[in-house]
Amino acid sequence: MLKEAGDSREDRVPLSRERVLNCAVAVADGGGLSSLTMRSLAKELGVKPMALYHYFTNKDEILDGIVDLVFGEMELPSAGGHWREEISRRAVSARSVLRRHSWAIVLMESRSRPGPATLRHHDAVLGTLRGAGLSLAMTGHAYALLDAFVYGFAIQEAALPFDRGTAPEVTASIAARFSPEAYPHLVEFATERALQPGYDFGEEFEFGLDVILDVLERMIARGNGDDP
Amino acid sequence: MLKEAGDSREDRVPLSRERVLNCAVAVADGGGLSSLTMRSLAKELGVKPMALYHYFTNKDEILDGIVDLVFGEMELPSAGGHWREEISRRAVSARSVLRRHSWAIVLMESRSRPGPATLRHHDAVLGTLRGAGLSLAMTGHAYALLDAFVYGFAIQEAALPFDRGTAPEVTASIAARFSPEAYPHLVEFATERALQPGYDFGEEFEFGLDVILDVLERMIARGNGDDP
DNA sequence: ACCTGAACACCGTTCAAGT
């Protein structure tokens, strides 16, 4: 499927945790999470399934690993810059990473052993918010709000039936189930807004992010005080 | 597992789509999505796996069905009341439903055939926002922001390692991996805030929701104008 | 119409072995 699948030649690179995890991400990117099995992964690596168990105790450990790889792809906010620009850059990056690897969103829900990249990521965001002058309590409020939005937006984007260049027939078959009598507002919104040529759901991200950054800005301007 | 599992008596209620779906929700609630298999579901219903295929063409159709059941559990905003109270009540209800059925969050990402309860739900929310005076474009902004927050918060809650009454040993084993030198802000936040006795992550929901409702209120007060 | 049995091509994983 990727590269040259069936190369079980003698001169191949030996296995390693890193090589397995990178391949696992590629497999999931290509065919979704359901296509990532110990057997498909082994085949892609030119190896027998059991070989993987020499590097990972089970599949769960591989899933933990690729979630951490995904976190590692997100840009960290740097301590040097202005908080708003840094937090914004990180949010935009997180969203685009989750768009590339939309299978990762559902995995994040079930992982309970965060890896080093995940921890470093959270540490950097918390540090930036604290550095901007927010109290611990306000930092918690801000981070929960910000990341709920980022993850939630990623879910919505992944769930979109009419994604990047879906065939019009799919859109039509969905629209056909929308009876204007039963769902008047849904039909109005779909036909006059969401399905209009110019509409791009992705732009809702910038809107929501700006709104949230404005909220944080007011929280920071107000100092460490009580809830607004 | 639930009720009387092994009752394959002659006097049992005949199968139906509704009965299968309700049972499927119960199985997923009890043992997570991975425990919901055609075989486990059939056993719970006191029937052979193949019987299910008389009511559903495949497992995907069952998953579509239970997602719609979950949407059906969420309170709809009523057209009569004040928008803020209605939208707030609906958001609180959606969150608590997703907490009860946290397996549903990941399913929502992959379903592309929304059922009637799902459509009715979206229609009611859109209608409430439109009724409050928002333009179509603003309604789109508002709904994306609101639901990204609701779904994203649900994901965060589901991912919490220290959920409702997790054993302290689990918390400790996670905390042990937090080196204060490597992750100073994370350790600070965990020890001085998140792991404090009084802290309840759920309260971040009310904070975020109020903030978003305030934003909508300003959008509405400003009329149908441009982006803020 | 409603349900079943046997079978197929898959899973993750264990256990004992090869080099």
Place this chain on the structure above:
DNA sequence: ACCTGAACACCGTTCAAGT
């Protein structure tokens, strides 16, 4: 140390049958 073969208890699903 690194990889394999055979086997086990699972999956979803097809196909042909029972009542």
